[in-house]
Amino acid sequence: MTTNYLIIGSGIAGLTFAVKIAEKFPGRTVTIITKSNDDETNTKYAQGGIAVVLNNKADSFDKHVNDTLIAGDGLCDAFIVKMVVREGPKRLKELIDWGANFDTNKNGSFSLGKEGGHSEHRVLHHKDITGYEIERALFQRVNQLKNIIVLSYHFAIDLITNKCLNSTKVTDLTCYGAYVLNQKTNEILTIKAQNTILASGGIGTIYGHTTNPLIATGDGIAMANRAKAKIKDMEFIQFHPTVLLNSKKGSSFLISEAVRGFGAYLRNSKGNRFMVSYDNRAELASRDIVSQSIHKELKKTGDDCVFLDCTHLPIDVFKEKFPSIYNKCLSEEINVSKDWIPVVPAAHYLCGGVVVDMHGRTSITNLFSCGEVSRTGLHGANRLASNSLLEALVYAHNIFMFLSENNNLHSTVNVPSLNYNPAHHTEERVLIKNITKELQTIMRSHAGIVRSNDQLNRGLKELNIIYNKVEELYKTSKITTSLCELRNMINTAYLIINQSLKRTENKGGYFNSDYETKKTLKKDRCV
Known part of the structure; x- marks a missing residue:
């Protein structure tokens, strides 16, 4: 199967890019794959809203920028923060033009909420089901565009890069699409794409106790890591305070x-x-x-x-x-x-992820990333409430603009089918379920809200044991979604623990009790 644009994920980031690129190039094919039904995403469960500066009398871009920088505890990219905040009103208007509804007050203007870390009322919402409303509007537009194909119940197993295509040492990596499991037929598809966009969402299921849907298993992070993309700031897990x-x-x-x-x-x-x-x-x-x-x-x-x-x-x-x-x-x-x-x-949001530049480009050519799976520099060590939907809209647009002006439509490489040994036995469902619970216990106990170096090292040892079990299972078993998800969660857990151990001071969402005496609970960040 060949497509011009392969989008992995069907949340606000992936759908926004799909709509924009399909409208711009009606003669090109846009393929969206999602491992569940098409609207089961983290976006769907976003209650709060989108943070956008609309009231220029009480609010300003500078205030929103400052609030974001304070929340990010010194680790935000100030240039990116300014860019995202200033783009907000334009990207919001597009969403409204596509049919998304937001609450208004008695005089007909938008009813703006105020959330933790914000100095002004600037959060647009649709009651307490904002994400659901956004998904509805975006899918309504997607269904009107004939050059968009949505493949539900299709699971991305791994990205295809030139490292997969030959055994010689590769220095400059290029992405050519993905290997995808059709979960209804168990057929493994080779989807060749001239541009691949990772928009696969978060990692909450790794912790078990999470606000995320069960599909949030870190698949995009793990695939990108196996493909040797740059991954950063995985220690910054945001726990939602009130679940x-x-x-x-x-x-x-x-x-x-x-x-x-x-x-x-x-x-x-x-x-x-x-x-x-x-x-x-x-x-x-x-x-x-x-x-x-x-x-x-x-x-x-x-x-x-x-x-x-x-x-x-x-x-x-x-x-x-x-x-x-x-x-x-x-x-x-x-x-x-x-x-x-x-x-x-409870585990809520990943502030780190696949490193991208302002155009959404990863360290792998022709691989782009947007939404929670990406690390843009906006959030720093901690995401300001309701900045995530804003970030998704802005980066989906940036990728669209880049690919509109730089058409990567020249790939002629031959991509082989996925090479794996026939299964010696079928999936061991009970074993996978038990190991998943074991992994979640490790992460809650050793890499939760408050960590220590001893806990992290113990977690790493325990993770090594289940890693070896799962890799052996993966080599000898029939490829299934639950087995691949478990493998992805373990890969992502390694990144969280290893990058946590490299951090030597408390910042934002990372709090290590070994460093508590060096910095108290951030009262100095108050304004």
């Missing part, structure tokens, strides 16, 4: 940052508003600070959770702004007008 307490491990229900922006308080089991002791911004501190503060509070009290108190807020307005949160709490016998919501932090 509904869930006795089961797996995808958990997120209580949006916007709820705290609306005025909710965080309390411990004694009823104390503890955030005022950790940061001058209290509940509106950035996510890394709130998550680390909750971790410290739970360590002090020995409790299983803290509580989000919304009882002082106007319930009618709450129900209008956050209907899915209100109804989810009711289903758990929590009446937010009377009851506090039990919450804990």
Whole structure:
């Protein structure tokens, strides 16, 4: 199978690029592959919204830039931050033109929310299902474009590079597409592409307790790493501070940052508003600070959770702004007008990833990356709330602009089928399930919100054991999605732990107790 543009992933980043390039070049083919149904992405579960400067009287680009730099704890690329923030209004207008709806107030202007780390109200939202609304609008446009092919239930196994094509030493790597498993027929396809765009999302399932859907298994990171692309800042995992307490491990229900922006308080089991002791911004501190503060509070009290108190807020307005949160709490016998919501932090967002330049180019020729899988320099050590959807829109556009002006449509290389030995036995489902749980325990225990060098080294030793098991299984078993996902999660876990061990000071989402005496819990970052 041959295509001009192969897009791996169907979230806001991949779909935005697909729409733009398909509109510009109706005679070229755009192929989107996604391993689940087409709209099952991290975008779909984004409750909060898109951070864009629209109110120039109260807000400004400079304020948004400054908020992003503060959240990123000194590790953002200032040039990239300015570029993304200034592009925001234009990219938002395109999304609205494609049919995305955002909440308005009584006078018809956009209702702008304020979230942790933001100094002004600048977050556009569609109730508390913003991501779902964006996916709806983008797929509506995708379905109108005849040169876009969407292949659901197709799993990308590995990228095809010139290193795969010959055994001689390759110094300058080029991507020619991907090997893809049709999950319904079990056929392995060789999809040759002149340009490949990684937009495969995040890694939350590696931790088990996560806000991400189960499909977030770090596939794009692992594939890019095996292809020898540059990967950076994997130690910066953002844990969302307020996730509904869930006795089961797996995808958990997120209580949006916007709820705290609306005025909710965080309390411990004694009823104390503890955030005022950790940061001058209290509940509106950035996510890394709130998550680390909750971790410290739970360590002090020995409790299983803290509580989000919304009882002082106007319930009618709450129900209008956050209907899915209100109804989810009711289903758990929590009446937010009377009851506090039990919450804990959970793995939420990866700030690092596949390194790209401002055009979305990776270190491999003809391989581009956008969305959570990429490391652009925008987030630094910690993502400012609601900057991720903005980043996805801007970088999808940048890749589109680059490829519109630099048409990489000249590849004539012959790509062979995937070379692997016939299976000696079928997939061992129980073994894969057990190893996955073991991996998640390792990551939660040794590479979570607060780490230490001893914990990280212990995690690395335990990871080595399961790595060898899985590699042997991969060599001798039938290739399946669950086996490949487990392999990808282990590859990604290695990157997280190894890059954590290389960091020697606390920054943003990375907090190592060995360095706690060198820097307190970032009160110096308050403004």
